[in-house]
Amino acid sequence: MRRHAGDIMKIAGISGSPRKNENSEQLINTALDIAEDRNFEVDRIFLSEQTIAPCTACYACESAKRCAIEDDMTQIYPRLESADAILVASPVYFGCVTAQLKALFDRTLLLRKQGMLLSNKIGGAITVAGSRNGGQEKTVQAIHDWMHIHGMIVVGDNSHFGGIVYAPAESDIVGMQTVTDTIGKICDLLEMIKR
Ligand SMILES: Cc1cc2nc3c(=O)[nH]c(=O)nc-3n(C[C@H](O)[C@H](O)[C@H](O)COP(=O)(O)O)c2cc1C
Numbered sequence: 406m407r408r409h410a411g412d413i414m415k416i417a418g419i420s421g422s423p424r425k426n427e428n429s430e431q432l433i434n435t436a437l438d439i440a441e442d443r444n445f446e447v448d449r450i451f452l453s454e455q456t457i458a459p460c461t462a463c464y465a466c467e468s469a470k471r472c473a474i475e476d477d478m479t480q481i482y483p484r485l486e487s488a489d490a491i492l493v494a495s496p497v498y499f500g501c502v503t504a505q506l507k508a509l510f511d512r513t514l515l516l517r518k519q520g521m522l523l524s525n526k527i528g529g530a531i532t533v534a535g536s537r538n539g540g541q542e543k544t545v546q547a548i549h550d551w552m553h554i555h556g557m558i559v560v561g562d563n564s565h566f567g568g569i570v571y572a573p574a575e576s577d578i579v580g581m582q583t584v585t586d587t588i589g590k591i592c593d594l595l596e597m598i599k600r
Contacts, residue, residue, distance in 0.1 A: 414595050415446040416588075417488035421495035421506030425453045428533040428574040429494040435581070436492055436531070436568075436588035443592045448484055452505040455481065459504075460511035466518040478512045486516065489598075490527035490591045491557070493548045494568070497532055500540035502547050510551045517555065524556035527594050529587045531568030533580075541569045560594060562586035 418437045422429035430451055437447040455477040465473040472478060485491060495502040502510070516522040530548035532541040545566045552559045561567045562583045570580035 412599075413444070413446045414489040414599060415448060415487060416440045416490045416492060416591060416595070417448040417450060417484055418492045419450045419452070419494065419506070419509070421452050421493065421503045421509070423453055423503065423505055424496075425451070428570065428572045429496055429531075431574055432494045432531050432533060432568060432570060432584050433492065436494075436584055439585065439588050440592055443596075445592060445595065448488065450481060450484060452503075452509065455505075457481075457505065457508045457512060459508045460514060466515040470515075470519050472512060472515045474512070478509070481509070482513075482516065485513065486522050488526060489595055490529070491523070491552075492529045492531065492588060492591060493551075494531035494533070495544055495548060497534035497540040497544045500543050502544055513551075513555065521556050523552075526555075526557050527591050527598075528552035528555075528557040528559045529561070529567055529591050531570065531584055531587060533568075533570040533572050533574055535572055537571045539571075541571075542566060545569065558594070560587070560590045563590045 418433035420429040420433045463473050530545045532544040568584035568587045571577045
């Protein structure tokens with residue numbers, strides 16, 4: 406992470422839900438509002454607004470350092486690369502992340518092949534599910550796995566693993582606290598790095 410004195414640090418928030426204005430997007434908005442109040446620049450990447458095809462394993466990313474698929478990932482790559490931290494929120498689908506988010510994860514193989522471009526960025530995860538114990542922690546783990554494979558610095562909520570929410574999010578007071586604590590931890594760490 407190359408920084409210059411006075412630079413404003415940026416936090417990108419990804420919602421992996423195909424649904425607009427539902428729990429995952431609300432949670433990213435809540436978290437990024439807190440980050441904005443703490444003077445961070447924020448970038449909202451909502452997969453409900455993006456079309457991302459799955460990786461086809463053509464390995465153009467290895468041979469030509471480019472992705473052969475031309476879709477919305479093209480404008481997401483620089484947004485991820487320019488972020489200092491990435492907060493990822495996903496609904497739990499069958500105990501894991503959504504297919505939309507997994508497609509994004511797999512397509513970021515390009516950023517590894519271009520020179521570990523996400524390395525040392527701060528990462529945090531939020532998951533929301535329809536059942537109280539519906540696979541939130543397993544899904545957080547899947548998000549953390551993606552971050553570790555990119556060499557990111559992974560944080561939780563300063564107590565456990567990150568934001569763990571039982572939908573509807575606004576009714577889950579305990580879960581909302583884990584979301585607030587996760588973005589708080591990301592902001593704290595960025596401020597420490599900046600000093
Ligand atoms: C295909 C599919 C699979 C799901 N699998 C689970 C699951 O394994 N566990 C669970 O608790 N909820 C499951 N749900 C419910 C969603 O996690 C829940 O509705 C969540 O709030 C959706 O997030 P969103 O509001 O951000 O879209 C599933 C929903 C769908 C559509």
